[in-house]
Amino acid sequence: MEEQEAIARWRRGDPEGMAVLVRQYQQRALRVAALILPDPMQAEDAVQAAFIRAWTYRKTFRPDSAFWPWFRQLVVHEALRLARREGREIPAESGPVEEAGGDPDSDPSHHLDSQETIQRLAQALERLSPTQRTIVVLRYYEGLSEEEIARALGCAVGTLKRHLHEARQRLRRWLSDRA
Known part of the structure; x- marks a missing residue:
């Protein structure tokens, strides 16, 4: 089943359409959630909750939109909700942030070599x-x-x-x- 057909079936309330979307986006969603939540079980919980919200709010999805950006937003919100519930929104350190040299738009991971x-x-x-x-x-x-x-x-x-x-x-x- 193609994504557009799966989306149409999901929006009509057909669980098979949702199953196709789960298979297609579950791993990608887990990667995003796992980068936000250090606990793998919480990441899985966030993705599961996002899929439940996707089912609940399927009628609000605009059929002319791409599914992943809409669903990614649900995943991010669920991951942040879980993180905040655990009291982890406290900044890692207080005080002013020191200026560092280099390009301010550069990727912090640009020195990954091992x-x-x-x-x-x-x-x-x-x-x-x-x-x-x-x-x-x-x-x-x-x-x-x-x-x-x-x-x-x-x-x-x-x-x-x-x-x-x-x-x-x-x-x-x-x-x-x-x-």
């Missing part, structure tokens, strides 16, 4: 607040623009830019501290 460095980046991501981690995931792993992320999170672009800047600075500092 499995050890990848592990260090994963640990550094876990230290970010869920909001900052979500923004980094959407920007650098999903490739969304700042405007798309702001829309997905329901915040102003300026607020998003501040969070992204602080997250990049923290990641740079944490990664350079352990170098």
Whole structure:
């Protein structure tokens, strides 16, 4: 079954249409949720809750839209809800963020050259607040623009830019501290 047919059947309430969408997007959704939530079980819970919300709100989906961006937003909101419920929205550190040299728009993971460095980046991501981690995931792993992320999170672009800047600075500092 093609995606458009699956979407049409899902919107009509046909569970088989939903099953096709689950098979097609479950792993991708789990990757996004796992980058936001360090606990794999919570990531699975977030994806499951997002699929339930997708079923519940299927009539609000515009058939002329792409399914993944709409569903990714549900996954992100569920992952953030779980993270906040666990009290993990407290910033990883307080105080002003220090300025670091280099291109402010560069990807913090541009120096990945070994499995050890990848592990260090994963640990550094876990230290970010869920909001900052979500923004980094959407920007650098999903490739969304700042405007798309702001829309997905329901915040102003300026607020998003501040969070992204602080997250990049923290990641740079944490990664350079352990170098």
